Ligand SMILES: NC(=O)C1=CN([C@@H]2O[C@H](COP(=O)(O)OP(=O)(O)OC[C@H]3O[C@@H](n4cnc5c(N)ncnc54)[C@H](O)[C@@H]3O)[C@@H](O)[C@H]2O)C=CC1
């Protein structure tokens with residue numbers, strides 16, 4: 001008999017099939033603290049949660065029988081995926097079931113914002129008949145900026161068009177072709193900030209999206225913009241937003257999610273008349289809750305019964321027979337993918353992987369998955385894993401092309417990852433495992449290099465002129481950035497060159513900006529591996 005614990009409010013109808021299963025016993029215990037949950041989790045084979053329960057390392061460690069954590073929803077940021085993977089606990093989510101519901105909530109928030117509905121309601125029920133204070137705006141003919149054109153963002157864009165809005169859309173995986181198909185205008189973050197009347201965010205919270213709208217963006221923002229966040233708290237800097245409202249830059253904001261949930265009673269949003277809020281209700285409809293609970297229950301049953309499943313966000317199912325030969329390359333493969341994604345600055349529509357050497361005669365798909373995961377994870381965050389990465393690439397019209405050759409330029413194996421963008425630009429990174437020296441990047445674009453892929457690196461493109469190394473070193477020194485190692489690569493004397501530095505800590509954006517002002521220096525990108 002499998003025991004399943006449901007620790008958040010999850011639809012009874014949705015989990016009916018679990019409750020009906022003869023080999024499963026379901027128990028519901030909501031509102032438990034970490035210690036209380038850790039004290040009982042050892043009895044259970046599966047745990048079902050929404051966003052309230054924090055499934056921490058401590059819970060995983062105590063869950064000695066735990067085979068699966070099921071998230072009845074999309075975001076898995078309340079689950080310690082690393083801890084789960086380390087312990088072989090499969091984490092699954094239900095990515096599709098609440099898309100429309102969350103999209104509709106976003107629309108409800110946008111309309112409430114445009115017409116001051118919560119504020120007007122409060123006054124009216126308070127006995128004040130005030131028709132002067134709540135002059136609204138139409139959505140028709142307004143420009144809506146959508147940041148993140150995944151499942152929810154795309155649905156929001158579709159509905160906004162029906163309201164006569166013009167859509168500017170930004171997503172690192174949105175190509176011109178796909179934008180045209182969706183009848184939206186492909187835009188940069190900057191285009192949206194400067195031109196939109198309404199802006200809505202639909203990205204996951206990743207290191208890159210954290211505070212993606214902050215003071216510098218508010219400073220150049222179109223005056224009077226209205227902002228909606230029904231994705232994750234922290235994508236928009238809450239403090240900077242309140243300042244921008246008080247300075248008259250932002251006309252109003254509608255937030256369903258907060259950097260810390262629930263927010264403290266003195267959170268500045270709660271007393272600001274231009275901010276409307278809901279308590280993380282994006283996914284809260286009868287339909288969505290049934291959908292996600294059904295999806296997650298089905299998957300949990302499959303996993304408990306050792307049957308195939310599809311929505312794992314962490315589980316690496318690699319056949320044992322190929323494991324021994326491929327496994328040593330998993331880490332360098334993922335790093336090459338990540339390195340390439342961080343150095344490409346356009347939407348990618350092809351990931352080309354070339355295997356040269358003795359791996360060319362085995363099924364390299366498990367290794368390709370690590371490379372594709374490395375590429376996608378830079379933008380998609382913790383939701384991408386080696387189980388779902390191929391599907392995610394396909395759903396974003398990204399082709400994964402693999403070629404193989406037995407000759408490997410002198411290495412036992414050489415892995416070459418080339419990202420092709422919609423403008424036919426190519427970013428190439430090649431790497432290998434060197435006997436006795438470990439992982440090495442041996443080529444970046446056309447330049448041969450010898451770099452250990454680890455930590456914080458700065459990739460600089462410059463012209464091969466005397467004094468470049470000195471001026472870069474001096475500028476970094478002045479900014480307290482310590483250089484651990486440095487490599488330069490060039491094809492011909494005096495021509496194009498690259499410099500790759502490994503530094504001891506993350507580099508501030510303004511230091512990278514300062515680097516780009518140096519004479520003969522073309523670009524400087526930070527890469528974190
Ligand atoms: N308020 C609520 O109750 C709910 C919130 N959510 C949240 O909504 C968000 C979106 O969910 P889905 O659409 O299902 O996810 P999705 O994975 O389908 O879409 C996310 C999109 O964001 C894009 N993205 C990543 N980094 C970006 C960047 N720096 N700039 C622009 N775009 C970027 C990705 O390429 C992807 O297309 C997630 O954060 C999810 O957790 C989802 C359901 C309910």
Ligand SMILES: O=C(O)C(=O)COP(=O)(O)O
Pocket residue numbers: 050051052072073074075076098280281282283284
């Ligand atoms: O699915 C998501 O990402 C959500 O944020 C929904 O959260 P909830 O299940 O309503 O706690």
